[in-house]
Amino acid sequence: MKRKKSKQTQPAADSGVSRRDFLRGAGVAVSGSILAGEGLLHAAADAPGAVRGPGETEVVLRINGKQQTMTVEPRVTLLDAMRDRLDMTGAKRVCDRGTCGACTVMLDGKIAYACSVLAIEAEGRDITTIEGLVPEGKLTPVMQAFVDNDAQQCGFCTPGFVMAMTALVKHNPNPTPAEVDLALSGNLCRCGTYHGQKAAALQAAKAMRA
Numbered sequence: 001m002k003r004k005k006s007k008q009t010q011p012a013a014d015s016g017v018s019r020r021d022f023l024r025g026a027g028v029a030v031s032g033s034i035l036a037g038e039g040l041l042h043a044a045a046d047a048p049g050a051v052r053g054p055g056e057t058e059v060v061l062r063i064n065g066k067q068q069t070m071t072v073e074p075r076v077t078l079l080d081a082m083r084d085r086l087d088m089t090g091a092k093r094v095c096d097r098g099t100c101g102a103c104t105v106m107l108d109g110k111i112a113y114a115c116s117v118l119a120i121e122a123e124g125r126d127i128t129t130i131e132g133l134v135p136e137g138k139l140t141p142v143m144q145a146f147v148d149n150d151a152q153q154c155g156f157c158t159p160g161f162v163m164a165m166t167a168l169v170k171h172n173p174n175p176t177p178a179e180v181d182l183a184l185s186g187n188l189c190r191c192g193t194y195h196g197q198k199a200a201a202l203q204a205a206k207a208m209r210a
């Protein structure tokens with residue numbers, strides 16, 4: 001099948017302007033708009049609360065029901081803010097690119113990768129971490145099911161799995177094995193304890209129903 005040629009702008013051919021002139025002109029126009037944009041940015045930054053950053057800014061997070069105030073650059077992820085500023089190391093940093101699920105937390109009750117959310121974006125939301133599941137140090141049914149089913153080896157992925165599994169049984173108290181697979185598909189375990197984790201999810205759901 002013949003491909004339709006896309007139309008291209010040809011400034012040099014019929015306008016008497018060389019390609020080099022065109023590019024030079026475009027460069028000036030672009031840098032002009034960048035400068036204008038910077039000016040606007042600075043002007044906006046002067047208005048209180050309008051623009052934050054690029055330097056450090058105060059961020060208030062509600063984590064496990066507690067207000068936490070810190071100063072971070074807007075580019076800092078929720079995961080790094082929690083681990084580096086609050087010493088909350090339950091959520092793990094493994095891939096740091098939204099692939100492995102080791103950093104799983106809940107935002108307003110729904111699971112999220114903390115490495116893929118900026119701290120500043122998480123303001124005003126209810127953040128729940130693995131630390132928040134056991135305020136009294138007692139194992140939850142999901143955690144107990146992990147123990148009972150030997151669902152961990154090195155344990156590095158475990159907090160992320162526990163968070164994903166907790167969200168699953170909360171929203172679906174009677175999941176099928178296929179639904180468990182789907183719910184845990186965003187988490188990876190390098191030790192390969194998937195069989196135990198699946199059994200743990202089914203046991204936890206049963207315990208929660210009871």
Ligand code: FES
Nearest residue numbers: 094096099101115
């Ligand atoms: S560390 Fe966040 S998904 Fe892997």
Ligand code: FES
Nearest residue numbers: 153157189190191
């Ligand atoms: S238990 Fe080791 S990575 Fe999952």
